[in-house]
Amino acid sequence: MFTIEVDSKTVETNGSETILSVCKREGVHVPTLCHMEGFPPSGACRLCMVELEGSSGLVPSCSFPVTKGMKIKTRSPKVLAARRTIVELLLSNHPDDCLYCSRNQRCDLQTLAAEFGVRERHYIGKKNNRDMDVSSPSIVRDPDKCVLCGRCVRVCEEIQGVSAIDFIHRGPKAVVGTAFETGLNVSSCINCGQCILVCPTAALTEHSYLAEVVAALSDPNKFVVVQHAPAVSVTIAEEFGIKPGKDADGQMVAALRKLGFKRVFDTSFTADLTIMEEGSELVKRIQSGGTLPMLTSCSPGWIKYVEQFYPDFIPNLSTCKSPQQMMGAVIKTFFAQREGLDPSKIVSVSIMPCTAKKFECAREEMGRDYVQDVDYVLTTRELGQLIRMFGVDMMEVEPDRADTPFGMRSTAGKIFGATGGVMEAAIRSAYFLLTGKELKELRVQEVRGLEGIKEAKIKIGDLEVGVAVASSLKNAAQLLESVRAGRKDIHFIEVMTCPGGCIAGGGQPLHGDQNAIKARMQALYQIDRDETLRVSHKNEDVARLYQEFLGAPLGEMSHKLLHTHYHKREVLV
Amino acid sequence: MTTVTQDIQPILKKYPNARRDSLITILQEVQDAQGYVSKESVIAIGQYLRLPASKVFGVATFYNQFRFHPTGRFHVQVCRGTACHVKGSLSLLDTVKKDLKILPGQTSRDRMFSLEVVACLGACGLSPVMCVNGEFFARMTPTRARKLLDGCRKEAVQS
Ligand code: SF4
Ligand code: SF4
Ligand code: SF4
Ligand code: FES
Ligand code: FES
Numbered sequence: 001m002f003t004i005e006v007d008s009k010t011v012e013t014n015g016s017e018t019i020l021s022v023c024k025r026e027g028v029h030v031p032t033l034c035h036m037e038g039f040p041p042s043g044a045c046r047l048c049m050v051e052l053e054g055s056s057g058l059v060p061s062c063s064f065p066v067t068k069g070m071k072i073k074t075r076s077p078k079v080l081a082a083r084r085t086i087v088e089l090l091l092s093n094h095p096d097d098c099l100y101c102s103r104n105q106r107c108d109l110q111t112l113a114a115e116f117g118v119r120e121r122h123y124i125g126k127k128n129n130r131d132m133d134v135s136s137p138s139i140v141r142d143p144d145k146c147v148l149c150g151r152c153v154r155v156c157e158e159i160q161g162v163s164a165i166d167f168i169h170r171g172p173k174a175v176v177g178t179a180f181e182t183g184l185n186v187s188s189c190i191n192c193g194q195c196i197l198v199c200p201t202a203a204l205t206e207h208s209y210l211a212e213v214v215a216a217l218s219d220p221n222k223f224v225v226v227q228h229a230p231a232v233s234v235t236i237a238e239e240f241g242i243k244p245g246k247d248a249d250g251q252m253v254a255a256l257r258k259l260g261f262k263r264v265f266d267t268s269f270t271a272d273l274t275i276m277e278e279g280s281e282l283v284k285r286i287q288s289g290g291t292l293p294m295l296t297s298c299s300p301g302w303i304k305y306v307e308q309f310y311p312d313f314i315p316n317l318s319t320c321k322s323p324q325q326m327m328g329a330v331i332k333t334f335f336a337q338r339e340g341l342d343p344s345k346i347v348s349v350s351i352m353p354c355t356a357k358k359f360e361c362a363r364e365e366m367g368r369d370y371v372q373d374v375d376y377v378l379t380t381r382e383l384g385q386l387i388r389m390f391g392v393d394m395m396e397v398e399p400d401r402a403d404t405p406f407g408m409r410s411t412a413g414k415i416f417g418a419t420g421g422v423m424e425a426a427i428r429s430a431y432f433l434l435t436g437k438e439l440k441e442l443r444v445q446e447v448r449g450l451e452g453i454k455e456a457k458i459k460i461g462d463l464e465v466g467v468a469v470a471s472s473l474k475n476a477a478q479l480l481e482s483v484r485a486g487r488k489d490i491h492f493i494e495v496m497t498c499p500g501g502c503i504a505g506g507g508q509p510l511h512g513d514q515n516a517i518k519a520r521m522q523a524l525y526q527i528d529r530d531e532t533l534r535v536s537h538k539n540e541d542v543a544r545l546y547q548e549f550l551g552a553p554l555g556e557m558s559h560k561l562l563h564t565h566y567h568k569r570e571v572l573v
Numbered sequence: 574m575t576t577v578t579q580d581i582q583p584i585l586k587k588y589p590n591a592r593r594d595s596l597i598t599i600l601q602e603v604q605d606a607q608g609y610v611s612k613e614s615v616i617a618i619g620q621y622l623r624l625p626a627s628k629v630f631g632v633a634t635f636y637n638q639f640r641f642h643p644t645g646r647f648h649v650q651v652c653r654g655t656a657c658h659v660k661g662s663l664s665l666l667d668t669v670k671k672d673l674k675i676l677p678g679q680t681s682r683d684r685m686f687s688l689e690v691v692a693c694l695g696a697c698g699l700s701p702v703m704c705v706n707g708e709f710f711a712r713m714t715p716t717r718a719r720k721l722l723d724g725c726r727k728e729a730v731q732s
Contacts (some may be wrong), residue, residue, distance in 0.1 A: 163625030169634045180612055180625035188625070376727070571616075571626075 005071040010391075019061035019072055020048055028074055031083060031112060034149040034202055035062040036515070044150050047086050047112070050074045054457030058082055085117045091118065091124035101202045102378050105511055108200030115319065124148060126209075132177065135183025137362050138191035138207055138355040143175045146203035152176060152195035160500055161474040162305070164189035178205075188308055188571045190473070191381075191505015192301040192497045193355030201317050206355050206507060209376040210386060216347040217260040222343055226261040227327045228252065228351040229416030230268045231502035232380050234523040235353065238509040238516070239384030240395055245519030247321055247527060248400020252383075257400060258392045261349070263335075269406040270326040271413030271425070272536035275297065275547070277562055278320045279429040279536075279555040286463070291315045293468075293483060293490045298322040300330040300360035303566055305473050310480055311568035312526055319563040323416065324350050324357055327406070328373030329561040334549045338405060343371065350377045353417070354495065354507030365564040379507025408541040418521045419471035419501035420447035420454060423494040423531040427467065428460055428535045435461050442534050448525070450500055453479060455490075464561065472499035580607065581614050585621045593622055600633050609640040620700030637692070642680040645687035647725045649673070650704040657701040660712075664699050666690065668715035672722050685729060686722070 004012050013022050018041065025028045027083040033045035041063035049058035055072035061072075073079060091113060098104050124500045133141040150167070159161045164187045168177045178187040196204045216222050233249035238562055242248075249266075256264045265559065282294050297303060297318040306313050320330065328350070332343040350357065355375075361374035378386065387394050401407065407555060408456060412425035424444045446456035447467065452475035455468045466489040470476040483490065498505045503520040504512065512520070527532060536542065550557045584602050588595050596618070603614050610633060619629045631691050633639045651666045672677060675688045680687040699711030705720060710721060 157625075163627050164630035166625070166627040167635075168627075168631050177627075179615060179630035187627075 002068045004066050004069065007072070013066050015066060015068070017066060017351070019050060019059070019064050019066055019540065022066060023050075023061060023072075023074060028076055030061055031115070032148065033108065034113075034151065036151055036154065036198065039154060042150055042154070044148070045086070047083055049079060049086075050080050051079050051238040080113040080116070084118065085122075087112050087116050088118055088122050089125075090147050092121070092123035092184050093127055094147075095127060097145075102205050102208075103202035116514065125363055133183050134207065135185035136189065136191065136207060136359075137185070137536075138358045139193060139196065140185055140205050140207050141177075141184065141187065142203050142205070143177070145201045145205075147201060148174060148176065149200060150176075151198040151200070154203055155194045155198050156189075159194060159474055160190065160192060160301075160497070161470050161477050162188055162190055162192075162306075165195070175568070176318065176465075177209050179409040187397055188259065190301040190304040190308070190497065191356035191359040191506075192473075194498060196355065196506055197504075197508070197510065197512070206382065207358060209358070209378060209380055210382050210389075213347075213349055213378060213386070214350075214389075216349070219347075221345060222347045224260065224347045224349060224352060225265065225331060225335075226349045227265040227267045227270075227324065227331075227374075228383075229324065229353055229357075229417065229502060230266075230271060230350050230414045230524070231353040231463050231505060231508070231520070232383070233513075234417065234503065234520045235380050235508050237395070238512070239387075243244065243513065243519075244249060244516035245523045247523045248394070250401065251290075251394050251397050253402060255387055255392050255399035256351075258397065259386060259390050259477050264400075265327060265331070265406045266409050266413075267323045267327055267350070268409035268413035268416065268487055269402070269539070269541065270323040270330070271416040271422075272410050272539040272542050273326050273330075274320055274416075274422075274548075275412060275425050275429050275536035276542060276553045277326075277558060278318050279426050279433055281318055282426065282430055283433050284297050286465070286491060288450065290329065293466075293493050294318055296492075296494045297497060297566075298416070298422060299356070299497045300363075301356040302356070302473065302476065302495045304356070304359070305476070305497070306444045307566055308571045311354075312494070313480060313483075314566050314568065315483075317566055319565060321366070321562055321564050322350065322357075322452065322471070323413075324377075325373055325564075326562050328361065328366070329477050330374055330545065330549075332368075332371070333561060335405065336543065341525065347376070348372075348374050350374045351380065351383045352377050352500040353380050353508045354498075355379060355506040357507075365566075370501040380505075380509060381507060384509070403546070404541075406541055408533070408539050410533045410536050410539050411531050412525050412534060412536045413539070415524050417502045418448075418524050419496045419499075420444075420469045420494065421501065421524070422496075423447045423467055423469050423492070425536055426494075427465075429537045431458075431460050432537050434463065434533065438535070443528075450514075450521070451498065457489075465492065466492070467492045469494045471496040471501055473497055480542040510522070550566050574584070581617055588621075590623055593624055593628075596624070596629065596632055597636070600629075600639060604639055606617060607643075609643050611641070611643075637690075640678065640687075640689070642678070642687065643684070645680045646729065647685060647705055647722075648687050648689065649722070650689045650691050650694070651677075651693045652692075652696075652700070652702045652704075653690050654697065654700075656693070656697035660701040662716075663702040664715055665703070665713055665718055668718050669703075669722070672719055685726070702731050 033047045040468045048061045050061045051073040130143040194251040234247050237246040277374045295316045336343040358377040367373045415421035447469045458465045468490050500517045504517045607677045615629045617627045642700040701708045
C-alpha cells in the first residue's frame with residue numbers, strides 16, 4: 001500500500017495495479033480504445049496517455065504500473081493535445097460516413113471526436129477504399145472503418161479460442177482479416193458476434209435482414225409471424241435508453257403486433273419443448289448406455305465449433321434442434337395446418353440475441369423441401385431499429401401476451417437466456433421424468449452465475465448425475481479436453497457460445513458491461529421467482545402439441561421435425 | 574492439394590516439438606522449397622504448430638519476404654530502395670504494374686509474370702534497378718521497362 005498523486009489529489013493504491021485502474025476507481029475519466037476489462041493491456045492505441053512528473057514523454061496509463069509517490073496529470077494541456085492528435089490521426093483516413101453509418105450515435109470513435117471537440121482536419125490521409133466483406137450470413141466487416149485497436153482479434157482468440165481473424169500485413173497496409181483474406185463465410189468464424197460487441201466502430205456489424213423483413217411486412221400475400229428468444233425481453237428496453245435489468249416482455253409483444261406481425265410467439269415455449277425432447281434423450285442415453293456426456297445443441301456457434309475443431313464429439317451432441325428451429329418447424333407445419341395456411345405464404349421471423357442464429361436458420365438441415373423453417377433472424381439491436389423506424393413508442397404501449405397455440409411458457413424455458421439456464425431447466429424435468437416426482441428445491445444454485453465453468457452433482461433417485469456448464473468456447477474446450485483426457489463423471493454438459501449466455505449474445509445492445517449482464521441475468525431469475533409455472537413438463541400447451549400433433553417425445557414426428565444431425569466441417573482457413 | 578501438403582511434411586519433421594518461435598524459419602524453408610507459401614502450407618504449418626491459420630498468415634504477411642502465389646515464368650523485381658526511389662523507381666513500378674496488369678505479390682493468370690517489390694537490391698550505383706529471374710537491369714526507364722517485358726513475352730513465344 002502506498003499513495004500516488006492524481007491531478008494533485010493524493011490517492012491510495014495497493015501498489016500492484018496500473019495507473020488506469022487507479023483513475024477508474026477514483027472516478028477520473030481517462031479515455032481508452034484498445035483497453036479491455038479483464039484482459040492484459042495491449043498498449044496499441046495510446047489514447048490513455050497521462051503525464052508523469054519527472055518523465056519527458058507521456059505514459060500509457062492502461063499498461064503503466066503505479067510506483068510509490070508518482071505524480072500523474074490526466075488533464076494537462078499536453079495530455080489533452082496528445083489525445084486529440086491521436087483521435088485526429090484515427091480520423092484522417094476514416095471514411096466520413098457517420099450519417100450513413102450503422103453505428104451513428106453509438107460509435108466510440110464518434111464519441112471521442114465529439115468529446116475532444118475535434119473541429120478541424122489537421123491531417124488528411126489517403127482513404128483506403130477496401131472491399132467490405134458481406135460473405136457471412138452473420139457478420140459484416142468494413143475494413144475502412146477499422147481503427148486497428150485489436151479488440152476483436154483478442155476476443156476471438158482469448159474468449160472463443162477460434163482466431164478466425166488476426167492482424168494481416170503491416171504498417172499502412174495493416175488490416176484485420178482472415179487467413180488469405182478470404183470471406184468470413186469460408187473461415188473458421190463461428191458467427192458468435194462477440195467481436196461486434198467489442199468493436200468501437202462500425203468495422204464489425206451484424207448482417208442485417210431488416211430490409212427483407214420490412215418488405216415482407218408490407219406484402220399482402222405474406223403471413224408474417226415472429227418469435228422472440230428468452231433473452232430478448234430483458235434487454236430490448238436498453239435500446240430505448242432504459243437501464244439494464246428491465247423485463248419488457250409484454251410491451252415488446254405489443255410493439256411487435258404494432259409493427260405488423262400477425263402472430264407473436266415466445267421461443268421460451270419451444271425451450272420447454274426442447275427440454276421435453278432433450279431431457280428424454282438424456283434419460284435414454286443414461287439408461288441405454290448411449291454416448292455420454294451429452295452436449296447441448298441450442299447454441300449454433302458452439303455447434304459449428306464442434307464440427308470444426310472437435311468432430312470426434314459430434315456423437316455427444318444432442319440431436320435436438322435449437323428452440324428457434326423447433327419453433328420454426330412447428331410454425332410451418334402444425335400452426336400452418338391448424339390455421340389453414342399455405343406454409344409457403346408464411347414468413348417466419350425470429351428475434352434473437354444472437355448473430356449465429358442467422359447462420360443457423362440457413363443451414364441445410366433446418367427446413368424441408370428447400371424451404372427454410374425460419375426465414376429471417378433479426379438481432380435485439382435490429383428489432384430496436386425496426387421499432388424506431390416504425391415510430392412505435394414501445395415503453396408506452398399496453399402490454400400484451402403471446403399467441404395461441406404456443407401461448408404458454410414455463411420460467412424454466414425463460415431462464416434459457418442465461419448461462420446455466422438450460423441445465424437448470426433440464427434438471428427440473430429430468431428429475432420428474434426419472435422419478436415421477438418434482439424436485440423439492442427447483443433452484444439449482446450451483447449452475448447459476450457468471451463463472452465460465454460450473455459443475456454440480458445431482459442426486460436423482462439412486463442415480464448421481466454429473467453436470468457441467470460452460471459459457472464461452474474457450475471454457476467449453478477446456479471441459480472437452482478434460483473429457484478427452486478420461487473424465488467420466490460428467491453426464492451432461494451445457495455450452496453457451498457467449499460468455500454469460502444469450503443475455504450477453506453477439507446480437508444484444510451494445511455497451512453492455514459486466515454489470516449490465518448481471519442485471520439482465522437477475523431479471524430472468526426474478527421472473528423465475530415470481531411466476532408459478534416453473535417446469536417445462538407442466539406446460540399445458542406443450543402437452544397439447546404432443547397430443548394433437550407430435551405424439552411423444554423422441555417419437556417419429558419429433559424425430560422428423562425437432563431433431564437433426566451434424567457433420568464434420570473442414571475448416572477452409 | 575494433398576501433394577503440396579505432403580511436400581512440406583519432411584520440412585516439418587525437421588522441427589520436432591516445434592513451437593511458435595520456429596514459425597519464421599519453417600515459413601522460410603517452405604518458401605525456399607516451393608517458391609511460395611501456399612494456402613495448404615499455411616494450414617499444415619498451423620496444424621503442426623497448433624496455431625490458427627490466421628496467425629500463421631498474419632505473421633507471414635508481416636514480413637515482406639514471403640510470397641503467397643507461385644512465381645511466374647518471369648519473376649520481375651522492382652527496387653524501391655532509397656537510391657532507386659530518388660532516381661524515379663515509383664513511376665517505373667507504376668509502368669510495370671500497368672504493363673503486367675498485376676500488383677506486387679501477384680502472379681498473372683497465365684503464370685507468365687510475377688511481380689515483387691524489394692527494398693534494396695544492393696546495386697544502388699545502377700539505380701533505378703529491375704531484376705528478371707535474377708538478372709539485373711540498370712538505369713531503367715519506363716520505356717526500357719516496357720521493352721524488357723516485351724522481350725520476355727517474345728522469348729516465351731519462341732521457346
Ligand atoms: S464508424 Fe463511427 S466514426 Fe466511422 S463513420 Fe461510422 S459512426 Fe462515423
Ligand atoms: S463472430 Fe466470433 S468467431 Fe467470428 S470473428 Fe467474430 S469473434 Fe471470431
Ligand atoms: S474491427 Fe473493430 S475491434 Fe477489430 S481492430 Fe478494427 S476497430 Fe478494433
Ligand atoms: S487504452 Fe491504453 S494504449 Fe489503448
Ligand atoms: S536502392 Fe535500389 S538497388 Fe539500392
